[in-house]
Amino acid sequence: MPLSSAETQKLYDTYLMSNYGRAPLNLVRGEGSYVWDAEGKRYLDLLPGLGVGGLGHCPPRVVAALREQAGKLIHMHNNYLWEQQALLAQRLSELTTGMETPRAFFCNSGTEASEAGIKLARLWGRANGGRHKILALNESFHGRTFAALTATGQPKLHNGCDPLLPGFAYVPLNDAKALEKAFDGEVAAFMCEPVQGEGGINLCTREFLQAARACCDKHKALLLYDEVQCGMGRTGDVFAYQTLGAPAPDILWLAKALGGGFPIGAVLARPSVAAELKPGTHGSTYGGNPLACAAALAVLDTLDQDNLLPHVRAMGEHLGRGLHALRERFAKQVKDIRRLGLMAALDLTFPGAPVVARCRDAGLLINCTHDTVLRFLPAMNVSAAELDAGLAILGKVLEPAGQK
Ligand SMILES: Cc1ncc(COP(=O)(O)O)c(C=O)c1O
The missing domain is CATH 3.90.1150.10 (Aspartate Aminotransferase, domain 1)
Incomplete structure (x- = not known):
């Protein structure tokens, strides 16, 4: 009982x-x-x-995959290979559009995915002109750990946690002029949720994301999409930027629905950007372990086989x-x-x-x-x-x- x-x-x-x-x-x-x-x-x-x-x-497919995988190999650390992680990276990479053949990094949650995405953008920015600044949107939500929290454009969630990380600035949703104005020689990346979740289901317009892509290209900065809540099929395509008809990002991250209930997060980055995550720059003990990847593969099978x-x-x-x-x-x-x-x-x-x-x-x-x-x-x-x-x-x- x-x-x-x-x-x-x-x-x-x-x-x-x-x-x-x-x-x-x-x-x-x-x-x-x-x-x-x-x-x-x-x-x-x-x-x-x-x-x-x-x-x-x-x-049911996720339950079956977890049961089967739990009986074989639950966890290994990322100094070895397991095919579930390789196959999941391949499947996710093939589902993106306009990102060449993006490479994956796996973690365990949305906030960890945000951290990894922001860190990768900074590593890339430092290596490309010594830039570090990250632009984000008002009313955004990217998680509760410090970089993700700083990127979150909701002052009420920052209260009492200061000092936050330096090098972040915020612009209003769908305001292309304000975004253009915020770009200076320090900006490494602009990040946003194509559809804001915690902020109240606020949609980025296609025009705004097109302008963001143009700004990033003009200022040689990266475009980052946090699809933790809006990704994995929720908007009718695998990724929300595809439903919006918006330009592809340089880095994109997922979590939530990816594991069908089992914790997993994923960051996908264009190969030239992904190359900045060199050995020793980042990691996660549990990230993308065999059990989590087996669950995520079963989610992708279900999306596919159940159309x-x-x-x-x-x-x-x-x-x-x-x-x-x-x-x-x-x-x-x-x-x-x-x-x-x-x-x-x-x-x-x-x-x-x-x-x-x-x-x-x-x-x-x-x-x-x-x-x-x-x-x-x-x-x-x-x-x-x-x-x-x-x-x-x-x-x-x-x-x-x-x-x-
Ligand atoms: C867009 C977005 N990013 C990041 C997060 C943080 O995810 P987690 O709670 O798994 O750390 C959330 C959670 O709601 C989210 O909606």
């Missing part, structure tokens, strides 16, 4: 740090777009693993229609809808946390970011019926707040 949710909460209250706002549910099982708590209540999860569950909970990308596009449209219908019904409560593929936001005119809590009580899991933004990152294999069921719950929850 599992501990009850209340018993589990008590242990958390006594033994864990309180850095997360946690719902008092002891979750014991997951399958596809559903999870169950210790009391046996089922929840429809339209945000599985906060983007990690790109294939939902416990995707999921067209499904993501179709379900994204379906979700978009459902959100627009809610906006029609609740015009006073809904300020905006932003979406690319299955990455969507319903921006409210009031704080969203109580709405999230009421949805949870009614059996629907979503979250709220940037105070007012309800965020949906459903599994890429979600069904139209599941999306409809989730939106019906949300509609009921919004009803007491009044219709238009």
